[in-house]
Amino acid sequence: MRVCIITPSFPSEPIDGMFLTMSLEIAEGLRNAGNEVMVVTLSMDKEGEDTVRGIPVHRVRINENCNFGWGGILRLGLIGYWASQALELYTRARERVVSFKPDIIETHDYFGLGFPWVMDGSYPVAMRCIGSLPVVMANGSLGDISPMELNIARALELATMTGADALMSLCHDLPARIAEHSELEIDRFKIIRTPLTIVSEPKERDVDRGGAENFPQLFSWGRIDPQKGFDMIVEAMPAIKKRFPSAHLRIAGNQNYCKEYSEKLKNRVDELHLSDSVSFEGELPRADIEKFAIQSDICIFASRYETACYACLEAMSYGACVVATAAGGLAEYVQDRKTGLLIAVDDQAALESSIIELSEDTKLRKSLAASGREGVMEMCSPEKAIRETISVYEQAIASFGAGGSARERARKTVPNIMQFLAIASLDKSHGDAITKLAGENYAKGFRDGRNYEQANFAGAPAGQKTSVLRRIARRVKHLIS
Numbered sequence: 001m002r003v004c005i006i007t008p009s010f011p012s013e014p015i016d017g018m019f020l021t022m023s024l025e026i027a028e029g030l031r032n033a034g035n036e037v038m039v040v041t042l043s044m045d046k047e048g049e050d051t052v053r054g055i056p057v058h059r060v061r062i063n064e065n066c067n068f069g070w071g072g073i074l075r076l077g078l079i080g081y082w083a084s085q086a087l088e089l090y091t092r093a094r095e096r097v098v099s100f101k102p103d104i105i106e107t108h109d110y111f112g113l114g115f116p117w118v119m120d121g122s123y124p125v126a127m128r129c130i131g132s133l134p135v136v137m138a139n140g141s142l143g144d145i146s147p148m149e150l151n152i153a154r155a156l157e158l159a160t161m162t163g164a165d166a167l168m169s170l171c172h173d174l175p176a177r178i179a180e181h182s183e184l185e186i187d188r189f190k191i192i193r194t195p196l197t198i199v200s201e202p203k204e205r206d207v208d209r210g211g212a213e214n215f216p217q218l219f220s221w222g223r224i225d226p227q228k229g230f231d232m233i234v235e236a237m238p239a240i241k242k243r244f245p246s247a248h249l250r251i252a253g254n255q256n257y258c259k260e261y262s263e264k265l266k267n268r269v270d271e272l273h274l275s276d277s278v279s280f281e282g283e284l285p286r287a288d289i290e291k292f293a294i295q296s297d298i299c300i301f302a303s304r305y306e307t308a309c310y311a312c313l314e315a316m317s318y319g320a321c322v323v324a325t326a327a328g329g330l331a332e333y334v335q336d337r338k339t340g341l342l343i344a345v346d347d348q349a350a351l352e353s354s355i356i357e358l359s360e361d362t363k364l365r366k367s368l369a370a371s372g373r374e375g376v377m378e379m380c381s382p383e384k385a386i387r388e389t390i391s392v393y394e395q396a397i398a399s400f401g402a403g404g405s406a407r408e409r410a411r412k413t414v415p416n417i418m419q420f421l422a423i424a425s426l427d428k429s430h431g432d433a434i435t436k437l438a439g440e441n442y443a444k445g446f447r448d449g450r451n452y453e454q455a456n457f458a459g460a461p462a463g464q465k466t467s468v469l470r471r472i473a474r475r476v477k478h479l480i481s
Helices: 022-032 068-074 077-100 115-120 133-138 147-163 173-180 230-243 259-271 286-295 310-317 348-360 362-379 382-401 405-413 416-424 428-434 440-458 462-480
Strands: 002-007 036-043 048-052 055-061 104-109 125-129 166-169 189-191 217-221 248-252 278-282 298-301 322-325 341-343
Touching: 002 022, 002 077, 022 036, 022 055, 022 104, 022 382, 036 077, 055 077, 077 115, 077 147, 104 147, 104 382, 115 125, 115 147, 125 147, 125 173, 125 382, 133 147, 133 173, 147 173, 166 173, 166 382, 217 230, 217 286, 217 310, 230 248, 230 259, 230 348, 248 286, 259 278, 286 310, 298 310, 298 348, 310 322, 310 362, 322 348, 341 348, 348 362
Parallel strands: 002 036, 002 104, 036 055, 104 125, 125 166, 166 189, 217 248, 217 298, 248 278, 298 322, 322 341
Antiparallel strands: 048 055
16 A cells, blocks of 8 residues: 655654644554555745655655744734645645555644645545644633634534545544534544554663652653643742652753743743753754663653643653643543643643652552553554554545545535635635635635724724725735735
8 A cells, every 4th residue: 555644743763853743653553564554744944855764754844934824814824824734735736646646645633734635636535634723722822812713613624524535543631622623523533542662671760760860750742832841840940849859850842942932941940940950952853862761760741732742652661650631632541640641631639749749659560651652552552553553544444435425525524715825825826715615604704804903993993994004005906915
């Protein structure tokens, strides 16, 4: 089988990258199972052809300027940014995909990357839902979001899912949340757990550091943004240090992902006089992450939303003891007091007491670490995930060959309001395909959005209204020209 994977991120090397290492696991697993695989991905710094572990990769550099029309005209900064990147990727990679002649396209969807490929209609599309941008928008992790932007994000997500020939999810929680705002049937999703390659034997810690200096050693890593809850861990440190004065926390991750949040974290560390107790390690290769996780007493994941927190699963696979929030699908991967300790999202007191309890109980730490590793090995077996994925592919190909009913259903239920995609997109040649979208979901988004704009204009001074309207008109004229 020839499989093209469309993904927002693909590590250039197995140990690199803080985001979506899962994409490498899937591509390599499919290749090892005898399939021919090609990857198409966005990239912050690379462009063109690449090869990772013998897998051909076509990288499209993110265009930071291609979405100005969305943000400026429609106040759709976030969804506009990612939807325009999805179209950019489609436009610039489509010729390469056509030459590959795939039997099926798998999209790793969070930012709407699958939407243009679904609407293209040339290939079966299996969509692996790795997250939900509307869910993260709605829970406040990305700041204030207008009603219009949230509704359009939901509509774009639903349009892609409705039109896909098969749907996969990393957890049960995500389909349930999506179903809350749509009529999409939950049983359309096949739950396939995150594949995770695990070494045959865990590495031993250098020493049992229960009585050593700088105890407990705490470690957390991932994208440095509000969704990951690093602020919760920093705020817990004074209480932990009151019981264990030598406690030390390492935080690893890309500090440029959300610079404002990173600066706030560092400032808060200074305000709490924790500069000697909290260190920011920056973005680390996997080898260093593994080393720090193994040498840490507790690994902490205080996320506000997850589908399957890859960093937490990694920690468990290394034989580390974990404390995690019951955020989304993460509660499906960590069993409270069996494979780790689970606390409620944003429960500061529970986080502090859990870390203190584990620090005081060496036997409990070791027991949770051992059972956690055993549990993640069984749940996240790459061989099992690839077998289930290939089965989904076969169903999607059969569905597509039978007439593409899913895609036709999408075209009937998704609205022509997406004409503004054609305006904002650099890809004028595919405007007709994009504007075929018609239906009530986008209509609802724009209806709510119009009300939102009217409310804002109604409360603005008369002179400001004119100024805003003139600015919008100028940008529209510039785009059309």
